[in-house]
Amino acid sequence: MKDTREGGIPAEEGKPAAHQTQTDPPIVLDSNGKIGRGPILVVAAVLLVIGVFIITGIRTRVHAEETLTKNTAQNAVMxxxxxxxxxxxxALEITLPANTQAYIDTPIYARTSGYIKRWYTDIGKHVHRGDVLAEIQTPELDQQVQQAQSDLATAKANLQIAQITAERWKKLLAKNAVSHQEADQATSDYSARQSALSSAEANLRRLEQLQGFEKVTAPFDGVITARNIDIGSLIQAGDNNSPKSELFHISSTDKLRLFVPVPEVYANSVHTGDRIVVTSDAAPNQKFIGSIVRNSNAIDISSRTLNVEVDVPNQDHRLLPGQYAFVHLPIPPSxxxxxxxxxxxxxxxxxxxxxxxxxxxxxxxxxxxxxxxxxxxxxxxxxxxxxxxxxxxxxxxxxxxxxxxxxxxxx
CATH class of the missing domain: 2.40.420.20 (conserved putative lor/sdh protein from methanococcus maripaludis s2 fold)
Incomplete structure (x- = not known):
């Protein structure tokens, strides 16, 4: 017999009912009418996967927190x-300013009074020792020399007569013709005349030496840096050494002196004989080699510096007196x-x-x-x-x- 369902439409064997779809999974029942092991395994697998994901997430989160804590602790350490x-x-080298001076710097004054007859040199000229710089006309001195010569002749005549008188009195004394007192007076007069002659000779030599100063000569090799006279100028001999009475100024520039104030802290680094480098803004890219020749061996109480002299050869005259220079002082390492x-x-x-x-x-x-x-x-x-x-x-x-x-x- 064929089974019919409500609605009059028979269901064929082996075919699903009209309300079932082909995609629905079949429900498998065992002989006792219970669900089979297959679905249970599927559910267990799903639960296992979910658990693994949860555990992995927790471990990742814990690891991240540990890493953050570790990094924070590390970043806290500088x-x-x-x-x-x-x-x-x-080695240290300090640069110190220096005052440049001529090795010899001398003003020339007159030793005799008179008028400038002529002068032979002007500023900037190099002169040698003994060269005549100017001539002075001295009429008063010439008259004094003539007077001294006359006084010398008188002294010689007086000495001669005193000598004859003294010898004559000695002979008379030997014959007891005169007293000892008279003979001693004649001898004493002779000695006085000798002294007067010596004085007259000395006075003549003095005036003749003053005549020698009528020619003003250079005392050393150098360059004329100033001329303060002209022909006809009245020259007064004197020892006041004022700038107005200065005839010439001469400087020896073949060697220069540099005076350097070295600070007290570097005073022990200064040694006499050490070679040292000198530079100047007026001669860029040039170095001059000098040597330390002496120092004051005392600290200036006002500036707390040691005054040091450095001599620099200057035969080519590239450095000038009065020029601003710098001394490079080496400080030895410790x-x-x-x-x-x-x-x-x-x-x-x-x-x-x-x-x-x-x-x-x-x-x-x-x-x-x-x-x-x-x-x-x-x-x-x-x-x-x-x-x-x-x-x-x-x-x-x-x-x-x-x-x-x-x-x-x-x-």
Whole structure:
């Protein structure tokens, strides 16, 4: 018999009912009418996948939190670059201004009074020792010489008569014709006449020497730097040495003297005989070699400097007296000192400090500074060559602070 459903439409065997779709999964029942193992496994697999995703998410989240905590702790530690002090300080050269003077600088004065008869040289001319610079006409001196010559002749005549008288009285005394008193007077008169003759001779020599000064000559080789006379000028001999009575001014420029005020802190670096470099703005790109010849061996109490003389050969006269020059004084390095970059210094209220890394922590070490070389400074005490000194330290750097050394710097 064929089974019919409500509606009069028979259902064919082996075909699904009209209300079922082909996509619906079949429900498998076992012999007892229960659901089979296949669906249960599917559900378990789905639950397992969901659990794995949940566990993986939790572990990822925990790992991220641990990484963040670790990175935060690491970032809280300051990273610093370090350097090691250099053994031995660099040689230092200081530049000091100097006053340039001629090796010999002398004003020429008249030793006799008169009028300028003629002059032979002018400013800028190089003269040699003994060259005649000018002639002075001295009529009064000439008359004095003639008078001295007459006085000398009179003294000689008086001496001659005194000598004859003294000898005559000696002979009479031998015959007891005169007294001893009269003979002694004649002898004494003879001695006085001898002294008068010597005085007259000395006076004549003095006037003749003054006549020799009628020709003004150069006392040494040099250059005339000033001429203050002209023909007919009245010249008064005197010892006041005022600029108005100066005839010429002569300077020896084959060698120059440079007087340098050396600061007290560098006084011990000055050694007599050391060669030294001299420069001048008037002669750019030129170096002159001089030598330290002497110093005052005393510190000027007003300027706290040591006066040092440097002599510079100047045969080619490239340097001029009075010219502004600079002396380059070398300061020898100290083998016992260290040098560090200037950017390692910390200026604190308690004094100058340097940050040193020791076992991962900061130590603020007090140091004593010597010479300043610009980008570097000399450290006299406080550091060793093995110290790890922090470069560009932060102003907030504190004692005992933990730091991390930047790789590749000082390692």
């Amino acid at each position: 990273t610093v670059a370090i350097t090691n002090p250099s053994q031995g300080a660099n 083998a016992s000192s260290l040098t560090v970059p200037a950017n390692v210094l910390l200026f604190r209220a308690e004094g100058l400090r340097v940050g040193v890394v020791h076992d991962g922590r900061v130590q603020l070490v007090p140091v004593q500074i010597g010479h300043d070389y610009g980008d570097k400074v000399e450290v006299i005490s406080g550091l060793t060559p093995q110290d790890k000194v922090i470069l560009n330290p932060s102003d907030s750097l504190a004692e005992g602070e933990r730091v991390r050394i930047e790789k590749g710097d000082g390692e």
